[in-house]
Amino acid sequence: QTVVTQEPSFSVSPGGTVTLTCGLSSGSVSTSSYPSWYQQTPGQAPRTLIYSTNTRSSGVPDRFSGSILGNKAALTITGAQADDESDYYCVLYMRSGIWVFGGGTKLTVL
Amino acid sequence: EVQLVESGGGLVQPGGSLRLSCTASGFTFSSYWMSWVRQAPGKGLEWVANIKLDGSETYHVDSVKGRFTISRDNAKNSLYLQVNSLRAEDTAVYYCARVCSGYCFDYWGQGTLVTVSS
Numbered sequence: 284q285t286v287v288t289q290e291p292s293f294s295v296s297p298g299g300t301v302t303l304t305c306g307l308s309s310g311s312v313s314t315s316s317y318p319s320w321y322q323q324t325p326g327q328a329p330r331t332l333i334y335s336t337n338t339r340s341s342g343v344p345d346r347f348s349g350s351i352l353g354n355k356a357a358l359t360i361t362g363a364q365a366d367d368e369s370d371y372y373c374v375l376y377m378r379s380g381i382w383v384f385g386g387g388t389k390l391t392v393l
Numbered sequence: 394e395v396q397l398v399e400s401g402g403g404l405v406q407p408g409g410s411l412r413l414s415c416t417a418s419g420f421t422f423s424s425y426w427m428s429w430v431r432q433a434p435g436k437g438l439e440w441v442a443n444i445k446l447d448g449s450e451t452y453h454v455d456s457v458k459g460r461f462t463i464s465r466d467n468a469k470n471s472l473y474l475q476v477n478s479l480r481a482e483d484t485a486v487y488y489c490a491r492v493c494s495g496y497c498f499d500y501w502g503q504g505t506l507v508t509v510s511s
Contacts, residue, residue: 317496321438328488328504329430329438334497372438376496380452382428382440 285309287375289385295363295392303388304355305373311354316375318356320349323370332371333358360390368392395419395500397489402505409479409509415472415489415502423447423467426492429474431485432504439485442474443492457483479509
């Protein structure tokens, strides 16, 4: 069974830079998995940040960026702001219409 | 403006059934794959099912195969999820989401809560 891994939690200082990662329990993440990233605050629906590895969704500020780092997908937030404090989820397209989400990363800005 | 509005959730006993609906507006519904994604209380997101533009292909996560069925009615701009043989672990907010051309979920509804409890 495929497991998508994310850091359970991360902390960043206001104005700082943080990189969250999204990996596979076995194997590497590549662009062919079309990694995408979502931000979610409590009680709200997810918001799409990044898709197809590094394409920002409409209206997403350019301090959010996506990439492949080594064998993982990565979401980098540059110049973190207080309202970036959220849960962040990645999802990978496995093939044949099947997606698998990571467990999410709770980001604290303090 | 793209809008997705879910309905049909509620409290149901173990073994029971519900039909979740999602009404779409603001885009050409028949031109997009659609998905259901769920989130158990305090837990992460879980992809549940996808359906092709014309309904000819569907995919479901293993944990719901044989119990849940995704379908759509393009004439009514509506997406459905028939959920049968419900278990306590199916308790979750169920989100309807549009699948983008870049293999993402680009628009989400606000969700409908399904609670399975006796």
